[in-house]
Amino acid sequence: MNLDLRLDTSGDFYARKFQPTKREDTLILNMGPQHPSTHGVLRIILEIDGEYILRAEPVLGYIHRMHEKMAEVMSYPQYLPNPARTDYLHGLAWNWAHVAAVERLMGLEVPERAEYIRVITCELNRITSHLLWWGAYLLDLGAFTPIMYAFDDRERIQDILQRITGSRLTYCYYRFGGVSNDIDDRFIEETRKQCSRMKPRFKMFKDLVTDNFILRKRVEEIGEIPADTCRKYGATGPVLRGSGVPYDVRRAEPYSVYDRFDFNIPSYDTCDAMGRYLVRMDEMQESIKIIEQALDTLPEGDYIMPKAPKKPKPPAGDVYFALEGARGKIGFHLVSDGDKSPYRLKLRAPGFSNLSLFSEVSEGVLIADAVSILGSLDLVIP
Amino acid sequence: MIVKSLRETMLGMWSLLVGMKVTAVNFKSTQITVHYPREVVHSLEGYRGHIELVPSDEDPYKPKCIACNNCVRICPSACISLTAIKPKKKAAEKTEAPDSADEVKTKGKKEAPAKKAKPELESFVCDYNYCCLCGLCVQSCPTGALRYSSNVYLAGFTRQEFVLDLLSRLQNQAQKKEQ
Amino acid sequence: MSEENAKPEKAPDKEKEVKKKEEPQVPKYTGYDYDCFLAPQELLKAVTKLDHADFFLEDVSCVDMQEGFQVVYHFDRFSQPGRVVLRVMISRENPEIPSIYDIFPGAAWHERECFDFFGVRFTGHPNLIPLLLDPEHQGPPPLLKEETALKDLNQLYPDRVHTPVSPDSEEFVKEINNCSNQKSRNQS
Incomplete structure (x- = not known):
């Protein structure tokens, strides 16, 4: 049993692959996969500076059924x-x-x-x-x-x-x-x-x-x-x-x-x-x-x-x-x-293409606005 | 600047009032939800529950099914399984069918002699755990021997409860009707 | 009535129409207004031309067949609707194809999906990691077919030319500029 309770900061596969901007003092935040505003199982890795999003990377496929x-x-x-x-x-x-x-x-x-x-x-x-x-x-x-x-x-x-x-x-x-x-x-x-x-x-x-x-x-x-x-x-x-x-x-x-x-x-x-x-x-x-x-x-x-x-x-x-x-x-x-x-x-699937522009649109917006943008795309995550 | 913020405040107040008006109008309207479990919805027409066998016209204990396996083949989730006895073996099968459901069935057979070449349905099981309720089995049936039940309040504690033996279900239904 | 009759008669190009008369087995409606095969090294050139002609990318798909993977790109246009399909054959042993990410950034996810399901590598893709499948997925990509189940080009697309078209040729430029589903609609 692993009793080491220190935080594992390396993250999972997608978090490790995430390429943050070159800025320092930023925070990586996971939104989802069970976030209520993501409608389905969508996870978004956010790099934030305060309340502002610098980079967003959606991660999907949690319930892909092939x-x-x-x-x-x-x-x-x-x-x-x-x-x-x-x-x-x-x-x-x-x-x-x-x-x-x-x-x-x-x-x-x-x-x-x-x-x-x-x-x-x-x-x-x-x-x-x-x-x-x-x-x-x-x-x-x-x-x-x-x-x-x-x-x-x-x-x-x-x-x-x-x-x-x-x-x-x-x-x-x-x-x-x-x-x-x-x-x-x-x-x-x-x-x-x-x-x-x-x-x-x-x-x-x-x-x-x-x-x-x-x-x-x-x-x-x-x-x-x-x-x-x-x-x-x-x-x-x-x-x-x-x-x-x-x-x-x-x-x-x-x-x-x-x-x-x-x-x-x-x-x-x-x-x-x-x-x-x-x-x-x-x-x-x-x-x-x-x-x-x-x-x-x-x-x-x-x-x-x-x-x-x-x-x-x-x-x-x-x-x-x-x-x-x-x-x-x-x-x-x-x-x-x-x-x-x-x-x-x-x-x-139309939502697939629509969601792929999210990371471009959400650059530099507030997290609360990103929720508004996500909702306005009307996503059904397959 | 002050004018603008004042205007915005006024606008906000106005939309608040309009919203309150809508709420007030709807507050007076009748209740539209149903208070389950004290009340239940009445319109179950068109509801597609799990499938059930249709009794044949002459004998309510016997299904119309001719065991052609069309439903088994078309089912996307492979949740139907049926076995049938070839008419020749019938005599032999009768003696080694000890459980009550089969007895009832054989009784039914005696009352209405089966047509010669028709295979006799022995069991018809629908595994409702895997059913996707598409209704393709009902449509593919050449004799109309399947229909949707309106068994909407289906609940259970184990998976086994949803492995439905439709043949004994048909016989239970027929028994109930007789009583 | 009229629309239903018109649709089956849809003929993307004259070549096909002639063939249809000889062989009625060919599907009558394909949904394509221009359909061509391309060589892998000329894909980027053709896609650039489509970009200049105001097309948008619908999707990137892939078909596993005996000759190799056929990567299929669908394009359509807002102003003058008409579907262009580009088909590129690549080998099964070395499935590599240039990424069109630089021209259409929306292709990034479609290409990742192809990489997931078929193992096609898109060279020049900035972030070619699994998208829909589990990153720890073991074994071959799920949509690969068994050797025995593979069909060849003639079985899947009977009666058509499989030779690649050059995107520099006048025919290609003319076809994509004139590409429209208006033609078949006006027949009715």
Whole structure:
């Protein structure tokens, strides 16, 4: 038994590899891996001078599950439940990316009704994701009440989704060639009711939080990310749109039936945390607009193609399918050798690229502001 | 400078008042949470619990399952295992099935003579510890012999409690119904 | 209706279109608007050109195959969306490739991920240490395949040219400048 209680100052592998600046009298501080503001298991090694951060190095992979390897040993339908587990807040988008990549590779034609159902459910899921982010971000900044309001709405949407998909968080709803369940009149009616309920709520959210003086002090002019930094790091989603680039995969590379709906792509060129905050708040309203339009024009027909392959064997080749998740661009690079399981599957997680610019942005900011920046990136650490 | 800080103070006070107003409005609204365990949520529709076997139409003691192994093959977490008796061996198996669950099953068999070529289900075990609730087994079933249970308040102290013998569960359900 | 019909018809370049007619087995939709093989020593040159053309890095991926590792770089553009994919073949015995960290700092983590999973060494990377795996991970990188399971280029990408393109060639410059998914969208 080691009774030497003197501090081991050498640290672990990452702490030893950490390259501090040449300054003296600085302190190395570990933030995380169980820090509440890091949302998941993320550890950040900080070199601080007083309250100011000189260098930050995120360390991740504490709960890496190697979904890419799992894909190689499982058949295509067996992998269906997996993608939603990579991003537990916007599971349907990942589920969609997986089935769509396989569909594209096989050249399957999804019935129109199924595409509409996918759009509706995916957008509902996007709202729940943004609502959770909103509540959790404000929790990081010290406001407790908003998460209660957020969860009120979130739970209602989850109830709606649960009736149809059977799950509340890790959805496994889409199938190759369609969806697993048809939606019924009650779903449509409840969704409409929820949409009209949400609209005045945004006004309330704005009064309560967005216009709040304290919040504005915490997010305005904090964590400025210029558009070119976003490009160099491959940041997408609200982070990019908060930097003034109106790039949205739903518009840039329209998949499914998104080109038929009229919606705006909110973007703010303030480049700060407030910009990213406002983008997400506006996006929820745009999602509601899309859902209402989709419900109005919902076509009749099959919810899954009549001869949907139960055990797909896509032809050899590769495909890259990208779609817009709540956190940014989700990419599936699927290489098939014509067998029943993928030869190689590469997942592009938007949070991965978004987080990698953190160490550049956080240089020279206060620790409290770094928490604000981390929250505004909306991370799901895989 | 003073003007600015005064303005900021006023702004802060104003947003405080607006926030208090929102809180006051919501304070008057009805309670939306459920006081578990004294109350429970009522909408379990669409809830996907662990799977259970569907009894066949003619005999509630017998599952619809034809032991085709489709669910076993598709399960991503390999948590289903089933064994079946080939119809020829049936007579031999009957004598060496001493435990009560099997007795009940064989009784059921006598009442409704099985179709000749159908293999008889002997055991159907779902290890709920590993189940990921994807529902692929239910969808892949060609006879519709599986469904989701609505057993939502499932809790236990050991892992073994979640290794569910679905065949005896079906028979217990049938017994309860008869009583 | 229209969009779904248009997507399978997406043809990144004419060469492919001709081939598709002969061989219907090729996947109809690839998601790539320009797809080319590069020699490892010319990667940096090509990536610099993409940087000047305002592309951003989507991800760096790797495929283990008989000929060696195929490192795949995906790029896209904000202003004029269109996906460019660069494929670089490197040998299995000596998996080394220049790092593009200096051009796209965002590549740092993607390259570390590749190093983790495949053992590909990126020369010139400032901090090539395990990112997602345990630093004390023993044994071979997890995504390497068994000898017997390896497929070759012709099995994975049938009916296409595998010869490297030179980033200096006019074709490359023209393709990346004109690269856009607009073409396939306007067909509908």
